[in-house]
Amino acid sequence: MGLHPFDIPLCIKLNEEDMLHSECIKCNTCDGFPCLLHAKADADINCIRKIMDQENITLLINAKAEKLLTNEEGNQITGVETMVNGELITFSAETVIVSCGAINSAALFLKSANEKHPNGLANKSDQVGRNFMKHQNAAMLAISFEKNPVHFQKTFAINDYYFGDEDFKFPMGGIQLMGKSNRYMLTDDAPIFTPAKVLSEMAEHSVDFWFMAEDLPLAENRVLWKDDQIHLLYTEHNAEALDQLLKKFSKVLTEMEDHIKFLPENINISKKIPLAGVAHQNGTLRFGNNPETSVLDPHCKTHEIDNLYVVDGSFFPSCGAVNPSLTIIANAIRVGEHLLDKILETRD
Ligand code: SF4
Incomplete structure (x- = not known):
């Protein structure tokens, strides 16, 4: 397709040369879950636990x-x-x-x-x-005709549109695969009474992508302390970049039918992450x-x-x-x- 996917950098303790001794086992609950094997290279594992035996450290x-x-x-x-x-x-x-x-x-x-x-x-x-900024994020379920039996999906990213392209000359952002969805994750956003079988089928056939566009600083987007509570004021900013990126990649998916055939563009399900998802x-x-x-x-x-x-x-x-x-x-x-x-x- 002329794109340049690259290995996504992840903070996990993975040794693909010697999986028998790798701390990370590439399981299917990495994205959005704590690691039960302590194989994520986070502040807790890489910093705090390493210094807990020092006399001058108290947690x-x-x-x-x-x-x-x-x-x-x-x-x-x-x-x-x-x-x-x-x-x-x-x-x-x-x-x-x-x-x-x-x-x-x-x-x-x-x-x-x-x-x-x-x-x-x-x-x-x-x-x-x-x-206050939090990125303009969206997740997409691209439904393929074939099953996607992947276990550990978050493996590559694409930055070909990061600084824009000939159709949209402004920065759009990055695309990456995300952790594999399952039917339980789809339940929240599905119309009520959607049969579990339908959700299972969708999850089994989906390739899941994450889209991230820049959130630009805006003075009015702010944290306030009022009435003994935190208030977060936020107006969406730079949404056009994310919309263009979603549009662009949906088109790419439909054009790659010689390699993997997806349902038509308008059937792919994408969801913008609301303010409650302030992970960034x-x-x-x-x-x-x-x-x-x-x-x-x-x-x-x-x-x-x-x-x-x-x-x-x-x-x-x-x-x-x-x-x-x-x-x-x-x-x-x-x-x-x-x-x-x-x-x-x-x-x-
Ligand atoms: S959650 Fe699974 S994939 Fe993620 S670091 Fe831990 S073992 Fe590896």
């Missing part, structure tokens, strides 16, 4: 950071009020790193407002909570050089508070059209190295 569970406290000048965090098993305990540290995910990190800043920071911590710029949340405490338009500096330290850093998806000023996990990880390593240098400098 608290059933603990929720409720509020960040500052000194009188408002330029240092002096305490983190934390609810631990129903008891409010205040922790303190030389450096405080917030990493609650883009929505909850912004909410923590906003609910920690005090006299020096009346609109929320580090919020002179009025940027805290703004520019980012952008609420964006970084930059200018304190008037950003919350964090280039090292992800707040412009206004000297010992307060953020490492999660909040720092993104824009989000591209790929899963943000690897960028979040790379940035956390970068900030970690910066902090280490800083600590070593003060020791010298």
